[in-house]
Amino acid sequence: MSAPGLRLLPWATPEGKPCYLSTDGGDSKLSQLADDVEAAQLRSGEQVLAGARAVLADAKSGEQAIRFALARATESLEDVMRIAVSRGGRVPEPEA
Template sequence: MTDQSDPDDTRCPGPGLRLLPWVTPAGNPCYLSTDDSGSYLSRKADEMEAEQMREGAAVLADAEEVLDDPTAGPLTLRVTLEQATRALGDALRIATSRGGRLPLPDDPDADG
């Protein structure tokens, strides 16, 4: 597992590295270097991503209820937006991680 210095840089730095769904205590992204998708840390990351997606679905349902309530006050709206922002960040991190593990497409110009 490696620790990168820029917390805003969640791009996978190279093949074979997986962006993990957690950060260091300093808030920096963590990467896992392994060829074994069934390793202990890979399974823990998969479980955490699944939990984050379930939480995101629950936050979306709550946000829809709040938006449908014309009496929702500023505090309720603010808390809902904070939760939605966190859930969206988690979903984008998961998408970045999964996208970084997709095989690269073949270069169409390589054959021609």
């Protein structure tokens, strides 16, 4: 979980550690880039999901195809989870 006021970015360091952005709003160039990357990751996830469904629907799919589909689905799920955590962290707290 990130500290208040920090946005979890949709990418990680080369070592796999999360990256954060400290900003007062979503109008900065880096915020816009993060929004664009999130949108691209979600589109990619939709394509991966369609491909995985096709592999699973084909009874002739071999182990290699299934393992490839699962690996790509795992990568996409990781991206989507990071996006969900980031967006959840930016939802304002309800007033008491």
